[in-house]
Amino acid sequence: MKFLVYIETDMGDVVASSWEALGAARSLSEDVEAVVIGDKISAVVEETIQRGAKKVYVVEDETRAMFDLERHLADVKQALAASGADAFLASHTNNGRDLAAALGVEQGAGVIADALALELEDGRLKGVRGVYSGNILVDVTIDGTPQIATLRPRAFAPAEKMADASGDVVLQDPADVDSPYLIQEVQRAEKGEISLTEASIIVSGGRGVAKDPELGFDLIRELASVLGAAVGASRAAVDAGYISYDHQVGQTGKVVRPDLYIACGISGAVQHLAGMGSSKIIVAINKDPEAPIFSVANYGIVGDLFEVVPALTEAAREKLNK
Amino acid sequence: MRYLVCIKQTPDTAELPKISPEEAASGKLSVNLVVNPWDEHAIEAGLQLMENYGGTTGAVTVGDENAIDALRSALAMGCKDATLVKHTDEVDAWGVAELLAAAVKHDGQVDVVLTGQMTVDGNSGLVPVALARKLGWPVLTSVAKVVELGDGQITVERVVGQSRLTVQTSTPVVLSVIKEIGEPRYPTFINIRKAARVKIPELTAADLGVEPPAPVIHMSNFRKPPARDAQVKLFEGTPQEAAAALIDALLEEKVL
Numbered sequence: 379m380k381f382l383v384y385i386e387t388d389m390g391d392v393v394a395s396s397w398e399a400l401g402a403a404r405s406l407s408e409d410v411e412a413v414v415i416g417d418k419i420s421a422v423v424e425e426t427i428q429r430g431a432k433k434v435y436v437v438e439d440e441t442r443a444m445f446d447l448e449r450h451l452a453d454v455k456q457a458l459a460a461s462g463a464d465a466f467l468a469s470h471t472n473n474g475r476d477l478a479a480a481l482g483v484e485q486g487a488g489v490i491a492d493a494l495a496l497e498l499e500d501g502r503l504k505g506v507r508g509v510y511s512g513n514i515l516v517d518v519t520i521d522g523t524p525q526i527a528t529l530r531p532r533a534f535a536p537a538e539k540m541a542d543a544s545g546d547v548v549l550q551d552p553a554d555v556d557s558p559y560l561i562q563e564v565q566r567a568e569k570g571e572i573s574l575t576e577a578s579i580i581v582s583g584g585r586g587v588a589k590d591p592e593l594g595f596d597l598i599r600e601l602a603s604v605l606g607a608a609v610g611a612s613r614a615a616v617d618a619g620y621i622s623y624d625h626q627v628g629q630t631g632k633v634v635r636p637d638l639y640i641a642c643g644i645s646g647a648v649q650h651l652a653g654m655g656s657s658k659i660i661v662a663i664n665k666d667p668e669a670p671i672f673s674v675a676n677y678g679i680v681g682d683l684f685e686v687v688p689a690l691t692e693a694a695r696e697k698l699n700k
Numbered sequence: 701m702r703y704l705v706c707i708k709q710t711p712d713t714a715e716l717p718k719i720s721p722e723e724a725a726s727g728k729l730s731v732n733l734v735v736n737p738w739d740e741h742a743i744e745a746g747l748q749l750m751e752n753y754g755g756t757t758g759a760v761t762v763g764d765e766n767a768i769d770a771l772r773s774a775l776a777m778g779c780k781d782a783t784l785v786k787h788t789d790e791v792d793a794w795g796v797a798e799l800l801a802a803a804v805k806h807d808g809q810v811d812v813v814l815t816g817q818m819t820v821d822g823n824s825g826l827v828p829v830a831l832a833r834k835l836g837w838p839v840l841t842s843v844a845k846v847v848e849l850g851d852g853q854i855t856v857e858r859v860v861g862q863s864r865l866t867v868q869t870s871t872p873v874v875l876s877v878i879k880e881i882g883e884p885r886y887p888t889f890i891n892i893r894k895a896a897r898v899k900i901p902e903l904t905a906a907d908l909g910v911e912p913p914a915p916v917i918h919m920s921n922f923r924k925p926p927a928r929d930a931q932v933k934l935f936e937g938t939p940q941e942a943a944a945a946l947i948d949a950l951l952e953e954k955v956l
């Protein structure tokens with residue numbers, strides 16, 4: 379089976395979870411090609427080959443610097459036609475999801491959305507995904523061509539770089555389409571801020587910081603910075619205005635999947651667990667030994683986060699030599 | 701201006717863990733059903749547009765008879781009208797999009813279609829874009845704020861990945877919204893009373909002149925995810941002692 383993998387870029391940078399889609403394709407097939415659309419993307423194209431794509435369709439154009447559903451969809455359709463791939467994979471980012479939905483509905487082809495696992499069965503893709511907010515797992519099969527799947531970030535191993543990789547680059551003209559979208563302004567996160575969905579470590583704060591929210595989140599940020607972690611929060615912390623919504627983890631926030639999730643002053647409501655329940659290791663810092671978070675945690679400290687978090691930062695600094 | 705909010709009736713999030721694989725597979729749930737939480741934000745967005753730019757906001761759902769309760773909630777929040785697209789045959793995201801698109805065309809006046817970001821039961825997030833493609837309209841997902849609407853144009857702020865984008869497009873348009881758009885307002889007593897009495901119109905696929913496509917997404921083998929083998933290990937002593945022991949354990953686990 380032949381795969382075409384969408385390597386998402388943004389202002390010339392790769393969206394790192396794309397490598398996981400490439401890794402998934404490579405684990406299922408020898409015949410893996412990729413499509414890279416963007417501007418100033420030669421480094422990304424090269425890395426796509428190093429990570430094992432046999433052929434890369436490249437659309438490099440100023441109008442492609444940022445994702446545009448109309449333009450990127452048209453480019454992907456050209457690449458699919460040129461490649462003749464049977465399956466199309468992308469990371470389940472906001473843009474990857476939108477692209478897959480538009481492609482699938484147009485072709486009348488099914489999409490395995492937000493897949494947690496993928497395999498081949500009788501020459502077709504079969505996926506596993508969560509429904510009911512991860513409380514139930516299902517197998518998913520799809521009809522139609524191409525077979526389309528979007529992959530939950532951090533659920534698949536990224537494609538490794540290979541020493542002896544080689545691949546062809548096929549330059550493709552940007553598809554001739556008009557876009558209805560005009561981007562007027564872009565505000566980016568500060569450099570160095572780690573995205574929650576891509577983070578391997580997350581330190582989160584909840585209502586437990588209430589007696590001094592500013593200090594509480596400063597302590598949490600400091601621990602995060604020593605650990606190279608992203609900062610998360612419960613809805614209670616967001617709704618109280620302690621931190622902005624883009625940090626919210628859970629049912630109506632972000633679904634995350636880090637190796638390590640440290641919940642500080644978070645009780646562990648089901649809606650919070652819906653966002654972080656599949657973290658590999660969960661640590662709870664909570665002054666209430668009865669808090670439900672302890673029933674999903676691997677490790678815990680019963681205590682006041684205002685004392686425990688700085689002690690953790692100190693211990694981490696020492697033991698990680700930072 | 702005319703705004704139409706697409707809402708789905710979904711399980712109360714507090715009860716999601718109680719759903720059994722058998723219930724999930726049959727779709728016959730014993731849990732309490734409410735308006736999908738993301739869609740409450742979409743209703744709020746529709747009501748704000750009505751307040752800021754005039755016009756009327758309606759709600760529409762594709763579902764069975766019971767989904768009328770969700771529509772009553774939308775009316776109680778302040779929507780001016782509600783429509784049930786009654787459909788009980790199995791449909792996937794494309795089928796739902798087909799029926800919603802037909803309902804939008806049947807309405808005939810709509811400038812802005814509003815949706816949630818995803819459903820807490822299906823979790824696909826595919827419907828908003830699929831709906832827009834069926835209508836041939838532009839779509840803006842993850843909308844945090846409507847900056848301006850008028851003259852056949854709309855400007856919004858979207859939060860995508862780590863960036864906040866200000867984007868303009870033409871109307872009519874489909875928007876999917878995130879929580880930042882505004883906290884859903886509480887229904888007023890008067891609206892609750894009114895909503896309880898309204899006769900909610902029902903349309904079928906045949907009334908709308910469409911036949912939703914047969915599902916191309918098939919789910920099977922419904923099961924509970926493997927339980928976390930979480931026997932929590934607590935560290936005791938002074939905060940310093942406990943912290944040092946915890947960091948050692950995390951190093952041992954190779955997650956630091």
Ligand SMILES: Cc1cc2nc3c(=O)[nH]c(=O)nc-3n(C[C@H](O)[C@H](O)[C@H](O)COP(=O)(O)OP(=O)(O)OC[C@H]3O[C@@H](n4cnc5c(N)ncnc54)[C@H](O)[C@@H]3O)c2cc1C
Nearest residue numbers: 584585586612613614628629630631643644645665666683
């Ligand atoms: C439709 C819907 C969607 C929702 N979506 C989300 C979502 O996306 N994300 C989310 O998180 N929630 C969500 N919720 C809310 C959820 O139900 C809980 O209300 C919320 O998660 C509670 O946040 P919390 O744990 O910070 O606060 P609390 O439940 O108040 O817990 C605070 C914890 O801090 C501990 N504590 C207090 N002081 C200290 C201290 N000094 N040191 C250590 N520990 C301390 C307490 O013992 C307690 O366990 C949603 C709810 C609904 C109905």
Ligand SMILES: Nc1ncnc2c1ncn2[C@@H]1O[C@H](COP(=O)(O)O)[C@@H](O)[C@H]1O
Nearest residue numbers: 706707762815816818819824825826827
């Ligand atoms: N049956 C339905 N009726 C009306 N709107 C729906 C329905 N299903 C999904 N939607 C809308 O599409 C959004 C995304 O749903 P989904 O793509 O199914 O996760 C929801 O938040 C709703 O706004």
